[in-house]
Amino acid sequence: MHVAIEDSGSLVLRKPEMELIAKYGGPVPRYTSYPTAIQFHAGVDAATVNGWLGTLRDAGEASLYLHMAYCKSLCLYCGCNMKVTNKQDTITAYVNVLIDEMRRTAALLPERLKVGAIHLGGGTPSYVPMKDLRRVFAVMHELFDVKAGAEISMEIDPRQLVDGMPALLGELGFNRASLGIQDTNSTVQNVIRRVQPQALNVRAVTQLREAGVQDINVDLLYGLPMQTPETMRQTVADIQELRPSRIALFGYAHVPWMKKHQAVLEEYNLPDAEARLDIFNTAVEALTKAGYVAVGIDHFCLPTDPMAIAAKDGDLKRNFMGYTTDAAPVLLGFGASAISQYPQGYAQNITAPADYLDAMEKPGLPIARGVAVDAGDMARRGVIEQLLCGMRAEGHALDELLVQRERLNDMVQDGLAEWQGDTLRVTEKGRPFARAVAACFDAYLGKGASTAGRHSKGV
Known part of the structure; x- marks a missing residue:
């Protein structure tokens, strides 16, 4: 409807x-998702997913999600499924296994699947060695029919964007990049251990656009320690300099009982509910004044962006990546913790990278849990x-x-x-x-x- x-x-x-x-x-x-991930259980296993994959004949377009699990350093606000490594060989070994998972999945399909959207998340996908990224896309095109003009996007840490990477992304067909910025204030950045000068953001956006990656998303967080309405106002002003087509404004979720590293942030000034409200209002007013329209509960888009148009036309969708213009009924997820969506339900891979790698040493898919829908x-x-x-x-x-x-x-x-x-x-x-x-x-x-x-x- x-x-x-x-x-x-x-x-x-x-x-x-x-x-x-x-x-x-x-x-x-x-x-x-609905049911949400809390309802996932071990009763949905590899055998279940094998059966679901076998039904995907005449399935229309599908989407692919690749979870690149590694980061170079830990940001203290992070709630993602990730692992820190400084070893490129570790990432290469992970990519080898992810490619193997793609091959195993494709072998279970009744026909070659058409793909209309691809997203690389993490972790830090831009931290993946360029040679490995090339291999991933070569295998992807070998296994699936990626349509011309497919939306191909990647989450990017401007601090981990090496020379040559923007050009490679353009060559591989990427047309959208999502930059993790969170806040541009140096005090906030030092506290959350993500020091990222605005010059890095400008450099990343400039190089990406020059390489043909024209559509830029930016992620911001409100409710971070040491954040104030004034720092948020300046952050939005800095973001305006980049003129992204989409901005996600998420509330920082402080869950140290789940993510122990977040407890360090309690040493600083975490905004209370009223202060969070002031920071949120400041961001919304500044973004609206800058010409962005509110989409859903946490996105702001330029009126010409496909997401704003989809929202206006009633075609906006929501999946594990949040708001999307992607209406595909099938989402295949690869890598540690990746979640797949089928007409029959959801399935999630084993979460920890080490456990995922161990599971892939055995035959079959590395499914940990999921849920069937009625x-x-x-x-x-x-x-x-x-x-x-x-x-x-x-x-x-x-x-x-x-x-x-x-x-x-x-x-x-x-x-x-x-x-x-x-x-x-x-x-x-x-x-x-x-x-x-x-x-x-x-x-x-x-x-x-x-x-x-x-x-x-x-x-």
């Missing part, structure tokens, strides 16, 4: 809304995706799919959502709470194993 996005409106929250944040801004899934899951997934992508969901079945009726009624009473006939609409006031509205349709939330501490804050 196509549901065009509501007017981009405003994501700005005012101080009176602090009470609403206390009421509805608690931990809630990001809903990059008709109810797919219906709820559709509603949740509509709410997070278009800020409204419609259909006669909404009432039947609603799980937390009283909570949604409270949100309607507080002006965060409203019913318009059979359509549930997230209001302008409620836009920052869209995940909480969507959670009212989650049949798993609060059931089964404890989810305490597993989700980021809703606002």
Whole structure:
């Protein structure tokens, strides 16, 4: 179902809304899948996935995700599945195994799969030796039919962009790059151990565009230690100099019980809820003033960017990489911790790189867990995706799919959502709470194993 996005409106929250944040801004899934990864279990294994792969005949276009697990250093805010190494041989050995996984997967397909989108995440994909990147793409083209004009993108650390890499990316067909910047203030950068002068960002963007990688994304974080509205205002000004077509504005998730290295940041000034709100508002106002339109709950795009157009036309999608214009029903993930999506469900590879490498010494695919979906899951997934992508969901079945009726009624009473006939609409006031509205349709939330501490804050 196509549901065009509501007017981009405003994501700005005012101080009176602090009470609403206390009421509805608690931990809630990001809903990059439904069911979410917490519902994954070992009952979905390699044999399950073998069967799912065997059904992919006439599957249309698929997408590929390659997880490059290694970084040169650890950023203290990091919540990614990654491993630090200074040894290029370690990365090469990992790439060898990832290529083997691609071959094993392709051998299980009933026909050669058409690919319309490829994304390299991590970790730090730009840290992969150029010779290894060439090998990956040679094998990819050997195994799959990559369509002309496919969106090919990579996450890039400007600190780890060696001479020749931008030219190679252009040669391999990359047309979009996502730069991790987070914050341009030197004090904040020193605290989070990611010192990245603006000159490096400018150099990276210039070289990428000269090589033909024209579409640039930038990732920013709010809620970092030592961050203030003033530092965020300057960060947005610095980002404007780069003029990316997309900006992701994520809230820093402080989860030291899951990522022990984050505990170091507690020695510094972590913004409280009210300070986070001020920083968030500053970023939203500055980005809007700079000509960006709000897309979904955490993205800002130039009006001409395909994501902004997809949102306006009701074609925006959401998957494990967040918001996307990619509507492919199949996503094949390769590498440690990579998640694949099939019509029948989701499957995740073994998470730790060392364990992934060990598993690949045996026959078969390195599947750790997953979940099969039923008709109810797919219906709820559709509603949740509509709410997070278009800020409204419609259909006669909404009432039947609603799980937390009283909570949604409270949100309607507080002006965060409203019913318009059979359509549930997230209001302008409620836009920052869209995940909480969507959670009212989650049949798993609060059931089964404890989810305490597993989700980021809703606002």
